[in-house]
Amino acid sequence: MSARIAWAAVVTLSLINLAAADEAREQHHHDEVLGTVNFPTSCSAHAQPAFTRGVALLHSFWYEEAQKSFAEAAAADRHCAIARWGQAMSRYHQLWEHPSAKTLRQGWSEVQQAQRIATRDERERGYIAAAAAFYHPGQADYQARATAYADAMERLSAAHPEDHEAAIFYALALLASAPENDPAIKNRTQAAAVLERIFQSDPNHPGVAHYLIHAYDTPQMAPLGLAAARRYAQIAPSSPHALHMPSHIFTRLGLWQDSINSNLASIAATHKSEAMHMGGSGHQFHAMDFLVYAYLQNGHEADARRVMDEAAALARGETGRWGYVFADFPARFALEQHHWPEAAALHPLPADADNRDIIYWARALGAARTGNAEQAERELQQFDAARKQAGGAPARSRGSNMEPERAEAVAWIALARGRTSEAIAALRSAAVEEERTGLDSLAIPAREMLADMLLQANRPQEALEEYRNTLRLAPNRFNSIAGAAQAAEQAGDARLAFTYYAQLVNLCAGSTSDRPELNHARSLMASK
Numbered sequence: 001m002s003a004r005i006a007w008a009a010v011v012t013l014s015l016i017n018l019a020a021a022d023e024a025r026e027q028h029h030h031d032e033v034l035g036t037v038n039f040p041t042s043c044s045a046h047a048q049p050a051f052t053r054g055v056a057l058l059h060s061f062w063y064e065e066a067q068k069s070f071a072e073a074a075a076a077d078r079h080c081a082i083a084r085w086g087q088a089m090s091r092y093h094q095l096w097e098h099p100s101a102k103t104l105r106q107g108w109s110e111v112q113q114a115q116r117i118a119t120r121d122e123r124e125r126g127y128i129a130a131a132a133a134f135y136h137p138g139q140a141d142y143q144a145r146a147t148a149y150a151d152a153m154e155r156l157s158a159a160h161p162e163d164h165e166a167a168i169f170y171a172l173a174l175l176a177s178a179p180e181n182d183p184a185i186k187n188r189t190q191a192a193a194v195l196e197r198i199f200q201s202d203p204n205h206p207g208v209a210h211y212l213i214h215a216y217d218t219p220q221m222a223p224l225g226l227a228a229a230r231r232y233a234q235i236a237p238s239s240p241h242a243l244h245m246p247s248h249i250f251t252r253l254g255l256w257q258d259s260i261n262s263n264l265a266s267i268a269a270t271h272k273s274e275a276m277h278m279g280g281s282g283h284q285f286h287a288m289d290f291l292v293y294a295y296l297q298n299g300h301e302a303d304a305r306r307v308m309d310e311a312a313a314l315a316r317g318e319t320g321r322w323g324y325v326f327a328d329f330p331a332r333f334a335l336e337q338h339h340w341p342e343a344a345a346l347h348p349l350p351a352d353a354d355n356r357d358i359i360y361w362a363r364a365l366g367a368a369r370t371g372n373a374e375q376a377e378r379e380l381q382q383f384d385a386a387r388k389q390a391g392g393a394p395a396r397s398r399g400s401n402m403e404p405e406r407a408e409a410v411a412w413i414a415l416a417r418g419r420t421s422e423a424i425a426a427l428r429s430a431a432v433e434e435e436r437t438g439l440d441s442l443a444i445p446a447r448e449m450l451a452d453m454l455l456q457a458n459r460p461q462e463a464l465e466e467y468r469n470t471l472r473l474a475p476n477r478f479n480s481i482a483g484a485a486q487a488a489e490q491a492g493d494a495r496l497a498f499t500y501y502a503q504l505v506n507l508c509a510g511s512t513s514d515r516p517e518l519n520h521a522r523s524l525m526a527s528k
Contacts, residue, residue: 032238034060035206039165042121043080047073054086055165059207060239064279066090082124084114088131094176095214098142108135123163126156130169146177164198168207171195175214180437191215192224199228206236213245219439219473222252233262240269240280244287251290251441254476256298256507263291285311285325292329293442296336297478299511299518304333323354328442331362335444336479337515340369348382357386361405368412376413383409404434404446411453420457427453435473445470448480455483460490476507482517498524 034056041051054069070086077083088110091103099107114128130152139145150173157166171191178187192215199208209232216225229246236242244266250259270284288311295304308329315322326349334343343366349356364379383406407430415423431447439445451466464487470480485500501521508518 033236034238035235035242036202036204037165037206041080041082042119042124043073043082044077047077047080047083050076051080051083051086054083054090056206056236057239058086058089059168059205059210060236060242061093061096061210062239062241062280063090063093068279079117079119081114081117081119082121082127084110084117085124085128085131088114088135092131092134094172104135104137107131108137111135123156123160123166126152126159126166130156143177143179146173149173150177164202164205167194167198168205168211171215172207172211175211185218185221188215188218188221192221203231204235206232206239206242209235210242210245213248217248217252217441219252219435222249225249226253233265238269240266240273240283240287243269244283244290247287247290247294248441251293252474254297254474256294256476259290259294260298263287263294267291282322285315285322289324289328289442292332296332297476297507299478299508299513299515301333301337301513301515308333319349319353319356321354323349323356324358326353327355327358331358332442332444335362335365338369338479340366342366344370344372344375351389354390357383357390360386361409364409365412368409368416371416373413373416376409376416380406380409380413404430407433408446408449411449415453415456424450424453424457439473445474445477445480447473448477448483451480451483451487455487455490458490460487463487464491464496478504478507478515478517481507482521485521486517498528501525 034053037052037056037059039052039055041048043051050069051073054066054073057063057066057069067087067090070083070090073080074083074087088107091107091110092099111128111132115132119125119128130149133139133152134145134149136148139148150170153166153170153173157163157170160166171194174187174191174194178185182188192212195208195212195215198205199212202208209228212228213225213232216222216228226249229249233243233246244263247259247262247266250256250262266287267284270281270287274281288307291307292304295301295307311322311325311329315325317326319326330346331343334340334346343362346359346363346366348359348363360379360383364376364383367373367375367379407426411423411426411430414420414426427446427450431445431450434443434446447466448470451463451470454460454463454466464484467480467484467487471477471484474480481500481504485497485504488494488497488500501524504518504521505525511518
């Protein structure tokens, strides 16, 4: 076969594959279930379906596909100003990230296009004006932009109380404009109140259930989000993010198998959409993050390792883009299992990698907990340098105002140096600060570390109380249950110890884990 014929065959095959993918994608669009959205516009009947689909995608944070759908609506009706609004809003990834300068310029250009079309519909002009409040070049910083947008959406919602979309987008704006550290959770509470009212009358709306999950994604409020978590995946099963989001609440409540099922379904949906050349394949890493955490809590370490390997293969070494795959995953795997030498020997990431500070933090903890204070202090210095380079929180002096991660490392270094009282005080302060500003759902709680330290310091009764406090905020954590059992055992309360060990065995039902705490619990159960 000549090279020309071979090349023609390759091109023909590629065109056939693309045509098949396009046909599959069209069929997928026909069959997809994204929830029920009612957003009437002044656009033509040809543009309305694509616009409505774009809004539904927007509510499930499928921004890449929403952008395409709004572009389709704009192409179907060049006078459809609100479609340009949709394109601009597809660039504002609320709750995920702050837009770059380039993204702000692109969004502002699309808002200007919408303004130039000059729709006569007063309600649509309100949406476009709200987007302009966010993207206008005159705003100084993200917080100012987010607040201006939230204020504009509040006015629009008040002016059109019949428009559920305005109220729903206002609730999302409240969450996106909330201060980073807001112990009063004022914005969350306001947003939840708006959404709960609509949830009763519009239970199939994807944004309502989605944003309720975000509103309730705190240790204190998580039980309130269970109904929305159970509902969202049923509302929009075609959306990978809708399948993943319930795991935020499941994780808060320690419902590990529910979280595992949720994230496995999300990853499978991502693979299906990726096969049809749809956008958003990178979102599966977030689901994998939650999946690894859940597997580690119910004794399925081999499954966690498999997911980590799959994630690393998918990321293809792109540490600059998917740094947390190469930082958070291995750090969590070592620290959750108390593999301190492994943590101390984690491989540092390149200088341009995202989340490289996490590796130094894990190395510092691992070194300190093996008694190597000198290495731990070197790792802490590298942690500070990485945080500074990334533009994160600056290293602060010792005290209660220190960010919890750094305070944790400082505390364990102090213990390794023999300064037990100082170490315990530092971890106690870190726990208070972490709980004041909001405990991350995938974090090792500082209060659990405090309990570990008290147990190591031969203060089992105090340790037991702190493990119990941890379990109130982070239910069904493997290490807190195992720690509580050990603390009760050392305190001489055999009955309570047995209760916790039984809970640990039940938690890991079906597991082949050989973690020493679990083996001890199994032996104790077998002897009764």
